[in-house]
Amino acid sequence: MPLDPSFIGKVYPPTEPYEVGREKIREFAEAIGDTNPAYRDRSVAQALGHPDVVAPPTFPIVLSSRAAAQVVLDPQLGLDYTRVVHGEQHFRYSRPVRAGDVLTVTVIVDDIRSAAGNDIITTRGEISTVSGEHVVTALSTLVARAPAPVGA
Amino acid sequence: MTPQVRYADVEVGTELPAQTFPIERADLVMYAGASGDFNVIHWNERVATSVGLPDVIAHGMFTMAQAGRVITDWVGDPGAVLEYGVRFTRPVVVPDDGRGALLAVSGVVTAKGDDNVVVVELTARSGEAKVLAKSRARVRLG
Numbered sequence A: 001m002p003l004d005p006s007f008i009g010k011v012y013p014p015t016e017p018y019e020v021g022r023e024k025i026r027e028f029a030e031a032i033g034d035t036n037p038a039y040r041d042r043s044v045a046q047a048l049g050h051p052d053v054v055a056p057p058t059f060p061i062v063l064s065s066r067a068a069a070q071v072v073l074d075p076q077l078g079l080d081y082t083r084v085v086h087g088e089q090h091f092r093y094s095r096p097v098r099a100g101d102v103l104t105v106t107v108i109v110d111d112i113r114s115a116a117g118n119d120i121i122t123t124r125g126e127i128s129t130v131s132g133e134h135v136v137t138a139l140s141t142l143v144a145r146a147p148a149p150v151g152a
Numbered sequence B: 001m002t003p004q005v006r007y008a009d010v011e012v013g014t015e016l017p018a019q020t021f022p023i024e025r026a027d028l029v030m031y032a033g034a035s036g037d038f039n040v041i042h043w044n045e046r047v048a049t050s051v052g053l054p055d056v057i058a059h060g061m062f063t064m065a066q067a068g069r070v071i072t073d074w075v076g077d078p079g080a081v082l083e084y085g086v087r088f089t090r091p092v093v094v095p096d097d098g099r100g101a102l103l104a105v106s107g108v109v110t111a112k113g114d115d116n117v118v119v120v121e122l123t124a125r126s127g128e129a130k131v132l133a134k135s136r137a138r139v140r141l142g
Helices: A022-031 A042-047 A061-071 B024-036 B045-050 B058-073
Strands: A085-091 A102-115 A119-130 A134-144 B013-025 B081-088 B101-112 B117-126 B130-141
Touching: A022 B024, A061 A102, A061 A119, A061 A134, A061 B024, A102 A134, A102 B101, B013 B058, B024 B058, B058 B081, B058 B101, B058 B117, B058 B130
Parallel strands: none
Antiparallel strands: A085 A134, A085 B081, A102 A119, A119 A134, B013 B101, B081 B130, B101 B117, B117 B130
16 A cells, blocks of 8 residues: 655654764774774864764764654554665765764655555655754655565 | 865866775674664575575665765765765675675766865676666865
8 A cells, every 4th residue: 555645744753862972983984894094083083174083974874764763663654664675865964973973863754655566755864963053964765665466 | 094186186077996895794794783774684695585685685875885985085084075875776685605795886077066066976886787876976175
């Protein structure tokens, strides 16, 4: 059954504050095999004009996907999570995430549509500091694949 | 520190140094832990094949992170990236055969704009498959 388009525009409550730690940034950088010293060495980051080590550009997914789980798992929306694949991802940065940031995510349902039997939902995570400074917007498009025909 | 590329030295058509990233199962396990994405299809072959995949596949976000290194290694400062987006078109299949997969990423400058901003488009392939589309970043150069 197609998803209810009346969910478009729905705003979910902001997430609990997430404090970005230097060691978490280092762990993430190591997991993606990225040796850039701006992720590890505060003096290198400062020489580039940042107050502390910065996080890799895709790091905000750690916060935004957790926040988007509110939508994905919303029983009223009824998305079949077992059929969900990641279709698109987009980040728009006001500045890089950095160590010491205390961030919260507000998730908005930007779009719901249907194509070839697939349900397609785009969520927008507005990631800001707890004092209200915008840091990054994360747009995620998730595709719930159409169930396979019986017997297929 | 990686070299800083300057706006004045870049033209439409300037190519970024291409890179090939080997991906093994252990990388996906590390990424699962670091990112918090423990979806079983990224580490368990039995479950992956049961939902119709050829084998375990890499997290899309892991692939996006690898591809992004071609940009951040080029500019040096990760904070130069103003915008970065991709569409996931094909999965990166990571077999448990001691070799894993290879992800080959190249990039090219496709536009120069105001305020030292350039647009970079990436191409990412694993084997014959083009795994990303619309893979594009806006970057502010020095």
